[in-house]
Amino acid sequence: MNLNNVYLSAILLAVTWLLSACGDKESSDPAQAGSGIITLESKVRQWTGRENEGLVHAAQTYDFELAQEMLKQNADVNAFIKGIPSSKEEKNALMVIVSQDSSTEELRNKTLSILNLFLSNKGNPNLPNNNGKSAVFFSTGENVSWEVLADLISHNGNPTLAIQSVLPNQAGMTPLMYMIAENQTEKLLSRKNEAAHTYENIWKKMQLLCAKGDINQQDQLGRTALMYAAEKGYKETVLALLKMGAKKRYRDKEGKLAKDYADKQGYAEIAGILE
Numbered sequence: 001m002n003l004n005n006v007y008l009s010a011i012l013l014a015v016t017w018l019l020s021a022c023g024d025k026e027s028s029d030p031a032q033a034g035s036g037i038i039t040l041e042s043k044v045r046q047w048t049g050r051e052n053e054g055l056v057h058a059a060q061t062y063d064f065e066l067a068q069e070m071l072k073q074n075a076d077v078n079a080f081i082k083g084i085p086s087s088k089e090e091k092n093a094l095m096v097i098v099s100q101d102s103s104t105e106e107l108r109n110k111t112l113s114i115l116n117l118f119l120s121n122k123g124n125p126n127l128p129n130n131n132g133k134s135a136v137f138f139s140t141g142e143n144v145s146w147e148v149l150a151d152l153i154s155h156n157g158n159p160t161l162a163i164q165s166v167l168p169n170q171a172g173m174t175p176l177m178y179m180i181a182e183n184q185t186e187k188l189l190s191r192k193n194e195a196a197h198t199y200e201n202i203w204k205k206m207q208l209l210c211a212k213g214d215i216n217q218q219d220q221l222g223r224t225a226l227m228y229a230a231e232k233g234y235k236e237t238v239l240a241l242l243k244m245g246a247k248k249r250y251r252d253k254e255g256k257l258a259k260d261y262a263d264k265q266g267y268a269e270i271a272g273i274l275e
Contacts, residue, residue: 001066044069051075052093056084059097059118062110066226067093067117077123080130089131091138094123098152099138101203102145125157132163132170133178140179142188146204159213172219176209180228180237189236203240210244226274231261235270248274 043066055075071077081088091099097118098118101110106146118243121127125135136157141151179185188195188202209215218225226246227270229237238258242248248258259274 015061019051025109040065040069044073048073052079053081055079055093056091056096056201059093059100059114060084060099062107062114063109063204064113064117065113071117071121077121078127079119079256085271089133090129092127092129094118094125094127095129095135095138098135098148099144100143101143102148102247103143106125106133108145108147111145112149115148119151122154123153125155126161128161134161134163134175136161136175137178140175140182140184140205140209142184142198145157146201148190148207148269149208153208153212159209160217162217162219172221173210174213174217174225176206176213176217176225177214177219177223177228179205180208180225180232180234181235183232185229185240186232186234187238189240192236210241213259215241215244216250218252222250222254224252224258225249225258226250226258227252227261230258230267230270230274233262233265233267233270235267235273238270238273242273 009125022251027104045056047057047066047070050074051070052075052085055077057063057069058070067245075093077093080092082090082097094115097111097114100107100111103106103272111200123135134157136143136149136152136159139152139157159175161174163170165171165173165176185202185206190201195243215225220222224246226238226248227243227250229241251257257274259271262268262271262274
């Protein structure tokens with residue numbers, strides 16, 4: 001065989017081997033092989049220089065490992081982020097995780113793991129956002145487990161801390177009032193016979209807010225949670241509040257009772273209950 005041909009064959013063999021080795025290496029890295037799997041390292045790189053946003057993204061996607069890495073990169077749990085998808089107000093990572101769906105056992109466990117990670121990294125459950133709401137307010141959502149609210153309260157979350165707003169209809173509103181105003185209580189309490197789990201969840205949240213707060217606390221217009229429920233015509237909520245210790249005789253700054261709120265809106269049955 002010609003010596004040149006031998007050299008050429010050897011070179012071709014070496015090139016073939018190198019290409020094969022590179023191909024094997026690429027296929028072993030899912031993030032680069034087009035398999036759709038993204039490695040933790042690549043996710044961390046994606047948020048380099050934007051660690052606070054990365055922490056919020058980790059909360060939105062229930063990604064505990066990414067949350068850990070963002071915190072190692074000095075992400076701030078309490079830093080507010082504007083322009084979060086599906087949100088009209090600024091939130092921090094703590095507010096995002098407590099407002100996530102935790103209605104199933106799997107989601108609840110993921111949420112609580114990340115929540116405890118955030119709380120152990122100086123997460124402040126009482127820090128208000130641009131609309132005056134703390135993380136406690138965001139934990140009152142329909143699909144949020146009562147255990148999330150309990151965790152916040154056990155870490156000094158204050159259920160009596162009211163919204164400080166220039167809007168008269170929100171000024172002094174407590175998390176309990178907010179939950180009633182957002183129709184979380186009545187919608188779920190009314191489903192006692194068809195959805196026992198959601199009924200139990202909302203009942204426990206109300207109990208927590210009432211036991212750890214002041215069920216008769218008044219907003220800046222003198223309204224109580226009972227007045228909020230009476231004005232909306234929420235019979236089940238009114239009954240629940242009364243059972244938990246709400247008083248009928250409190251008056252707002254205009255001298256009106258909870259009964260008067262029901263009367264004004266034509267809710268005769270509720271007015272009778274509040275007589």
